[in-house]
Amino acid sequence: MNALPSDLEIARSATLRPPAEVAADMGIGEDLLEPYGRQVAKVDLAAVEALAERPAGKYVVVTAITPTPFGEGKTTTAVGLAQGLAREGSRPVLALRQPSLGPVFGIKGGAAGGGHSQVVPMETLNLHLTGDFHAVTAAHDLLAAMVSNHLHHGNELGLHRIEWRRVMDVNDRALRSIIEGNGGPMDGVTRQSGFDITAASEVMVILALATSLADLRERLGRIVVGWTREGQPVTAEQLKAAGAMAVLLKDALKPNLLQTLEGTPALIHTGPFGNIATGNSSVIADRIGIRSGDVLVTEAGFAADMGAERFFNVKCRTAGLTPDAAVLVTTVRALKAHSERFEVKVGKELPPEMLAESPQDVEAGVANLRKHLEIIRSFGVQPVVAINAFPTDHASEHEVIRRVALEAGARVAVSTHVAEGGEGARELALEVLAACEDEVSFIPTYELSDPLETKIEKIATGVYGADGIDIAPAARKALAQYTEQGYGELPVLIAKTQMSLSHDPTLKGAPTGWRLPVREVRLAAGAGYVYALAGSIMTMPGLAKHPAAERIDLDAEGNVVGLF
Template sequence: MATVTSNVKKLPSDIEIARNAHLAPLTEVAAKVGIDESDLVPYGRHVAKVELEVIEKMADRPDAKYVVVTAITPTPLGEGKTTTAVGLAQGLARIGRKPVLALRQPSLGPVFGIKGGAAGGGYSQVVPMETLNLHLTGDFHAITAAHNLLAAMVANHLHFGNELGLDDIQWRRVMDMNDRSLRHIIEGCGAKTDGVTRQTGFDITAASEVMVIMALATSLADLRKRLGRIVVGFTTAKKPVTAEEIGAAGAMAALLKDALMPNLMQTLENTPAFIHTGPFGNIAIGNSSIIADRVGIKAGDILLTEAGFAADMGAERFFNVKCRAAGLTPQAAVLVATVRALKSHSGRYEVKAGKPLPEGMLQESPEDVEAGCENLVKHIQIIRDFGVQPVVAINAFPTDFDSEHDVIRRTAEKMGARVAVSTHVADGGEGAMELARTVVEACEDEVHFTPTYEFEDSLEEKITKIATKVYGADGVELSPAAAKSLKLYSDQGYGHLPVLIAKTQMSLSHDASLKGAPTGWTLPVREVRLAAGAGYVYAICGNMMTMPGLSKSPAAMRIDIDDEGNVQGLF
C-alpha cells in the first residue's frame, strides 16, 4: 500500500517557505475582517496591535461560528494542532468563508529548547515566523515585568517590617527562558540592607498567574480587578494577602495596558491571525486570550482557536473555564489525530522528545493504529460529553499509509464523528479544503453545550467530576494537605471558583506511562493551590515542572544570524 503523500516532493524548511511567502500589507489583512487602519497600532511592517475599542465598534455584528482545535493525547513531538488550525483557516478561505484565527504566542523557552517554535509548519504557518517566535511585540516581557514587580514589592514589604504579617509566601519570580538552575534559589543573601533571606525560585513566564489573568481578562477594567485579587501568600492565621494590599496592582496594570491589545498577523495565504497570550497547557488554561476571541468572534464568520495539548487538557479548560468566562458558545471541535500518536498509544513503541521515531513506527501497520484507537474513541467521547460536535482531522504525514488512515476513519465514523484527511503541511489551504467543508457542516449541527460541573458544586466535587467524567478515573484520592487546602479555600469564599487539574499531558491519567484510555485507576491529588486573580483553584497531581531545563543539545545551539542579519536555524 503506497503512502498517502508518496508523490509529494521533499518540502523546503519552514523558514525557507516563510521567507518566500507574499505577505499582504497588514491594513489589507485587517480590512478583510472589517478592522480599520485607524484601529491598528503598527509594530514594524507585518505586526500590529488592535485597539480594544474595536470590540465596542463591532458589537452589532453577528457572532462567528466558534470552533476549537484540540487533539488526541500527543507524543512528545506534538501532533500539529497549530499547523492544523492554520491550514484549516486557509482551507476555509479557499471555499469562500471568512475565517479568523486566534492562537497562543510561543514562549522563548520551548523555542530555544527541544520543541522549537510554534508558528505552524510547512505551507500552513503564521508569518513572519521569526517575529512570532522571537518575542513578537514584547507581551511576554511585559507580563514578566509585572509579575516580578509584585515579587519585588513583596520582598520590599518584608524588608520594611512585614506589616501584613505574611508568613506563607507563594509568589515566586518568572522569566521567559528554560533555566533549571533557577528553580530553587535563596534571595536576600548578603548584608541586612539586601533584603530578607528566604528560599524561593523562578517559574517560566508561561506558568505565571499574570499570564492567565491576561488570557481570561475581558477588558482593561477586568484586568485591573483580577490583578488586585492575586493572593501572594497567607498570614499565620491563614488570611490571604493580596496584590492590592501589597500596593502593586495598579502599577502592574500600567505595565500591562498595551500588552492587553491582541496582536494581528497573517498566515502564508494572508488569513488574519490574532496572536495573544501563552499560558501553560498542563498547569494553566492552555488557551489564547478572551480579548482576542472577542475581537475575532465579530470579525469573521468562523473563529478558530487552539487549546493546548489534548481534549482532556486544553479543551476541557476551554469548555469549562474559558467559554464560561467569555460568555461564548462553541459550535464544533476539531480533534487532530496522527498515525504516529495512535501507534504510540498501542503501547508497542516509545517516542522520546529530540529522538527519531522508532523504525517500526514507520512501517505500514493498521493493526498498531487500531490498537491505539481507544485513545481516539475516548477523546471523541470527551468532546461529545460537552454537547459539541467533534470533527476528526487526520493530520497526514509522508510516512502514513492509506490503510492506516482507513482505520482512523472507520473508528471515528463508528463513533458518529465526522472525519477528514488533511495535507495542509504539504499543500497549504488546498490540502485542508476537505476538512474545511466538513467543519462547516459540523457548525450547522445543533449544540447542547454542557460543562462538566456547576459552579455551585464543591471544589472536591468539581475535581472528582473532571477526573471521572473526562479522564476516566474511578475516583479521586486527596492527600491530607490537599483536603485541608480545599476546606480552607471554601471557608475563605473561593468555593464557587472553577477548578483546573495540573497533570501530565502525555496520558489521560496522571501517569505518563499509561497509554491509550486507561481504566481502573484513581487520581491522586497531592496539593491544591489558589489562583484568585485568574479565578480558579488548581489541583496538582504528580510533579509538575514550572521551570523547564534545556536539553544537552538545545535548539539555541543551532540558531544564529548571517551577514545580512537573517535568522538561521530557527527551524
C-alpha cells in the same frame, strides 16, 4: 516525495499583505490599529465595542488526542483549517497563543505552525513579537520585588507563607529553587524561592481571561501572594502593587494581528502554560475575532482532557461564547505510540518499524482516539477528526482512523495542509462547516455552585476516566479554607501530565482502573480558579544537551538562520 524546505525558508518566500489590508477583511479600520513595524499591528481594545453589534461567527476549537513527545500538529492544523475555510469561500479568523521563548530555544520549537500552514512573519512571531511576554515578566517580577521589599521593611501585613515566585521566559533548571536575600542586611530577607517560566505565571492567565482593562486591573488586585499565620490571604492590592502592574500590561492586553501564509487574519495573543493554567489564547482576541468573520478558529493546548476541557469549562464561561464544533487532531504515528508496541523518546528518531505499513498497530492504539471523542461529546459539541497526514502514512492506516471516527458518530477528514497549505485542508474545512450546522447543547462538566471537591471529582471521572479521587489531608484542608474564604464557586483546573489521560505519563491509550491522587491544591484568585496538583508538574523546563539555541544565529546580512 521531495522534502519540504524548512519552515523558515517557506515563510520567507511569502508575500505578506499590509496589516491594514488584513484588518480591512475583518471590518476593522486603520483607526483601530497600532502598527508594530511593517508586518504586525496591535488591535485597539475599542474594537470590542466597535464590533459588538455585528453577528457572531461560528466558534471552532482545535484540540488533539494525547500527544507524543513530537506533538501531533495541532497548531499547524488550526492554521491549515483557517486557510482551507478561506478557499471554500468563508471569511475565517484565526486566534492562537503566542510562542514562549523557552520552547523556541529549547527542543519543541515555536508555535507558528509548519510547512505551508504557518502564521507569518515567522521570526517575529517566535522571537519577542510585540513584547507581551516581557510585559508579563516585568509585571510578575515587580510584584515579587514588592513582596520582598515588604518583608525587608517590617512585614506589616504579617506574610508568613509566601507562594509568589519569580518568572523568566527562558528554560533554566538552575533557577527552579533559589535562596534570595543571601547577602548582607541591606540585601533583603533570606528565604527560599524560585523561578517559573513566564507562560506559567498567573499574570499570563489573567491577561488571557481579562475582558477589559478594568477587569484586568481588578483581577491583578485579587492575586494572592501568600498567607498570614492565621491563614488569611495577602493580595497584590494590599501590597499596593496592582496599579503599577496594570500600567505595565496596558498595551499587552491588545491582541496582535498577523496573517497566515495565505493572508488569512490571525490574532496572536497571550500564552498560558497548558499544564497548570488554561492553555488557551485570550478572551479579548476571541471577542474581536468572532465578530470579524464567518468562523473563528482557535486552539486549546495539549489534548482534549486538558486544553479543551479548560476551554469549555473556564474560557467559554468567561468569554460568554458557546462552541459550535471541535476539531480533534490525530496522527498515525501517535496512535501507533499509544499501542505501546513502540518506544518513542524525545530527541530520538522514530523506530523504523513504526513507519512500516501496519493498520494493526493503529488499531491497537485507537482507544485513545475513542476516549477523546467521548470527552468532546460529553460537552455536547460535535467533533470532527482531522487526520494530520504525514508522507510515511499509508492509506490502510488512515482507513482505520476513518472507520473508528464514523463508528463514534464523528465527522472525519484527511488533511495535507503541511505540504499543500489551504488546498490540502479543503476536505477538513467542508466537514467543519457541516459540523457547525449541527445542533449544539453545550454542557459544562460541573456547575460553579458545586463544591470544589465535587468539581475536581467530576473532571477526574467524567473527563479523564478515573474511578475516583484521593485527596491528601493538606489538600482537603486547603479546599475547606478556600471555601470558607469565599472562593468555593470558582472553576477548577487539574495540573497533571499531558502525556496520559491519567496522572501517570507511562499509562498510554485509555487507562482504566485508576484513581487520581490530589496531593496539593492552590488558589489563583486573580485568574479566578482553584487548581489541584496531581503528580509532579515542571513549571521551569530545562534545556536539552543540544538545545535549538545552539543552531540559531545571524548570517552576514543579519538574517536569522537555524530557526526550525
